[in-house]
Amino acid sequence: MQPFTTLTSTPAPLKVLNVDTDMIIPKQFLKTIERTGLGTALFAEMRYKEDGSENPDFVLNQPAYRKAQILVAGDNFGCGSSREHAPWALLDFGIRCVISTSFADIFYNNCFKNGILPIKVTPEQLDMLFDDAERGSNATLSIDLEKQTIKGPDGGEIHFEIDAFRKHCLLNGLDDIGLTMEKGKQIDSYEEKLKQRAWA
Amino acid sequence: MTTTNGTRTLYDKIFDDHVVDRQDDGTCLLYIDRHLVHEVTSPQAFEGLRMAGRKVRAPEKTLAVVDHNIQTTDRSKGIQEESSRIQVETLARNAKDFGVEYFNELDRRQGIVHIIGPEQGFTLPGTTVVCGDSHTSTHGAFGALAHGIGTSEVEHVLATQTLIQTKAKNMLVQVDGTPAPGVGAKDIALAIIGEIGTAGGTGSVIEYAGEAIRGLSMEGRMTLCNMSIEGGARAGMVAPDQKAFDYLKGRPKSPKGEAWEAAVRYWETLRSDEGAHFDRVVKLDAANLPPIVSWGTSPEDVVSVTGIVPDPELIEDEVKRASKKRALEYMGLTAGTKMTEIPLDVIWIGSCTNGRIEDMRMVARIVEGKKIHESLDYAMIVPGSGLVKQQAELEGLDKIFLAAGFEWREPGCSMCLGMNPDQLKPGQRAASTSNRNFEGRQGYRGRTHLVSPAMAAAAALTGHFVDVRTLG
Numbered sequence: 001m002q003p004f005t006t007l008t009s010t011p012a013p014l015k016v017l018n019v020d021t022d023m024i025i026p027k028q029f030l031k032t033i034e035r036t037g038l039g040t041a042l043f044a045e046m047r048y049k050e051d052g053s054e055n056p057d058f059v060l061n062q063p064a065y066r067k068a069q070i071l072v073a074g075d076n077f078g079c080g081s082s083r084e085h086a087p088w089a090l091l092d093f094g095i096r097c098v099i100s101t102s103f104a105d106i107f108y109n110n111c112f113k114n115g116i117l118p119i120k121v122t123p124e125q126l127d128m129l130f131d132d133a134e135r136g137s138n139a140t141l142s143i144d145l146e147k148q149t150i151k152g153p154d155g156g157e158i159h160f161e162i163d164a165f166r167k168h169c170l171l172n173g174l175d176d177i178g179l180t181m182e183k184g185k186q187i188d189s190y191e192e193k194l195k196q197r198a199w200a
Numbered sequence: 201m202t203t204t205n206g207t208r209t210l211y212d213k214i215f216d217d218h219v220v221d222r223q224d225d226g227t228c229l230l231y232i233d234r235h236l237v238h239e240v241t242s243p244q245a246f247e248g249l250r251m252a253g254r255k256v257r258a259p260e261k262t263l264a265v266v267d268h269n270i271q272t273t274d275r276s277k278g279i280q281e282e283s284s285r286i287q288v289e290t291l292a293r294n295a296k297d298f299g300v301e302y303f304n305e306l307d308r309r310q311g312i313v314h315i316i317g318p319e320q321g322f323t324l325p326g327t328t329v330v331c332g333d334s335h336t337s338t339h340g341a342f343g344a345l346a347h348g349i350g351t352s353e354v355e356h357v358l359a360t361q362t363l364i365q366t367k368a369k370n371m372l373v374q375v376d377g378t379p380a381p382g383v384g385a386k387d388i389a390l391a392i393i394g395e396i397g398t399a400g401g402t403g404s405v406i407e408y409a410g411e412a413i414r415g416l417s418m419e420g421r422m423t424l425c426n427m428s429i430e431g432g433a434r435a436g437m438v439a440p441d442q443k444a445f446d447y448l449k450g451r452p453k454s455p456k457g458e459a460w461e462a463a464v465r466y467w468e469t470l471r472s473d474e475g476a477h478f479d480r481v482v483k484l485d486a487a488n489l490p491p492i493v494s495w496g497t498s499p500e501d502v503v504s505v506t507g508i509v510p511d512p513e514l515i516e517d518e519v520k521r522a523s524k525k526r527a528l529e530y531m532g533l534t535a536g537t538k539m540t541e542i543p544l545d546v547i548w549i550g551s552c553t554n555g556r557i558e559d560m561r562m563v564a565r566i567v568e569g570k571k572i573h574e575s576l577d578y579a580m581i582v583p584g585s586g587l588v589k590q591q592a593e594l595e596g597l598d599k600i601f602l603a604a605g606f607e608w609r610e611p612g613c614s615m616c617l618g619m620n621p622d623q624l625k626p627g628q629r630a631a632s633t634s635n636r637n638f639e640g641r642q643g644y645r646g647r648t649h650l651v652s653p654a655m656a657a658a659a660a661l662t663g664h665f666v667d668v669r670t671l672g
Contacts, residue, residue, distance in 0.1 A: 015519050017498075018523065020498075020638045033290050034244070075399060080636060087350075113350060163225075176356055177356050177359050180360045180364065187231070187257075187362060190231050191231075194231070199463040200326070
């Protein structure tokens with residue numbers, strides 16, 4: 001997994017509540033057996049018109065945001081399905097950080113497995129970040145995971161909270177499975193204990 | 201984790217019983233007893249194992265089935281759509297290569313992963329159950345700690361039989377009173393989501409308790425727990441009781457003989473202690489609950505069938521107002537319209553929410569000897585599993601459905617998410633017993649109203665929503 005340390009980018013504003021994973025990546029793109037190549041499918045039903053051409057009104061089609069690596073979105077981002085295709089599509093498009101007031105649990109988890117940083121901010125902070133993001137290419141945000149800060153275009157700084165273990169894994173690009181494999185003996189002894197509950 | 205007075209919730213107990221390792225920062229390694237696998241969220245996980253030269257640690261605790269992708273029409277000539285077929289074939293190969301039991305599309309036991317788990321007795325009280333599918337919360341109906349995971353976590357569980365977890369908050373949803381005839385688990389679920397919002401349960405595990413929950417059948421409890429994720433909760437659960445034990449006894453994978461007796465003794469301890477702490481308590485009175493219908497594009501967008509489409513202009517918050525206006529526009533509705541005056545095009549009955557035998561019986565009771573309304577494009581019933589289909593046919597329900605004009609299909613997820621050919625066309629409006637009314641969920645620009653099976657059946661006869669309480 002690619003580590004996440006710092007990131008500076010124009011943020012793209014997506015002023016929609018409850019952006020669900022069906023919206024992030026519609027089902028017709030889930031028939032893949034690969035993790036890659038889903039960037040073109042990101043937000044497909046909002047991003048493209050029925051004839052397949054780009055919808056110029058959609059934020060990521062606007063010149064200022066086509067290369068945005070940060071997405072600022074309304075409350076409860078990533079709700080719905082557990083599909084990891086959602087963070088895969090975000091990552092493949094180039095988004096490395098999503099900022100919202102809240103995230104659905106499974107999506108939030110999935111981000112960390114893919115080197116994407118989801119940041120929770122307060123509603124007031126989100127409004128500020130929406131204002132920044134709406135200034136287009138004139139504004140950039142700088143994110144520092146180690147310091148847990150978002151620096152705005154006018155020098156303002158927001159401190160965000162993040163679970164220490166997740167931060168550590170993201171900063172170092174650590175593979176969860178490798179870490180857990182090191183605890184093989186503990187899993188063995190748990191399974192030994194489990195024999196008392198033969199039915200389980 | 202125990203509170204200061206030593207009491208624990210049902211969730212606390214199951215969580216504690218599965219901790220393999222606890223780090224100083226509270227991050228836990230949790231043992232997983234049951235892992236369900238389907239074709240859409242597993243190929244990359246198995247591929248990951250292959251690349252790293254890893255095995256499935258406990259194949260006997262893993263069960264694979266196809267459900268999302270497959271057509272619900274004749275399958276004797278295989279899966280027609282190529283990318284779907286590749287995904288199905290990939291699962292078959294992975295199951296074989298890694299020694300995992302697999303129900304293929306022709307197996308009578310095949311069905312939606314959350315229907316077959318309980319049906320086979322694979323799902324048991326007090327176990328941890330995961331699947332790369334958000335509706336894994338369904339299994340909580342048996343007092344299991346069950347939740348959806350992403351594909352990276354599927355790979356993690358396959359490789360290690362564990363999951364890295366932090367403790368969620370405890371939330372109690374207390375539902376008292378007895379609902380009116382025709383009002384049931386789906387209405388309770390939608391009413392709760394309407395109340396707490398689609399993010400109301402985020403970071404929490406919900407325990408459902410109270411007279412109305414005790415009164416629900418296991419099928420009803422599964423419907424309720426299934427929808428927990430639509431309220432944002434990590435999991436939903438009901439303390440196991442005699443109803444749960446009776447449902448499971450004698451199932452193919454349920455414990456037998458002495459193991460069964462020992463299991464029941466343990467399962468009987470699985471309830472929240474008197475005075476156990478809940479971080480949040482929500483109460484609902486089921487006695488006065490009307491049938492609920494969704495009007496928008498989020499499961500929180502619900503009203504009584506006797507109500508009207510709400511007016512988003514009355515919402516103060518700018519982003520929320522814009523989102524709800526967008527929802528109304530997508531749904532092609534005007535604020536103030538009576539819910540009973542919205543004309544429907546399609547009736548769809550099925551899904552892991554409402555594709556069980558009890559749902560089939562409810563629909564049959566309402567439509568027996570009647571005809572679906574001529575204004576409908578079609579009405580379709582998709583049983584949740586091959587065994588549900590078999591049981592329904594044994595009871596002659598299929599004949600009732602076919603005589604009424606319904607299509608009676610092969611089991612699978614079907615139009616709940618439209619990964620197979622069963623999809624709404626742009627602009628088509630459905631009354632659906634599924635779980636999500638998201639934009640495009642049931643088909644590109646399709647419009648979904650979430651309802652109970654009783655409400656869907658009643659709507660099939662009239663072409664619009666009807667208050668099932670008035671049917672007599």
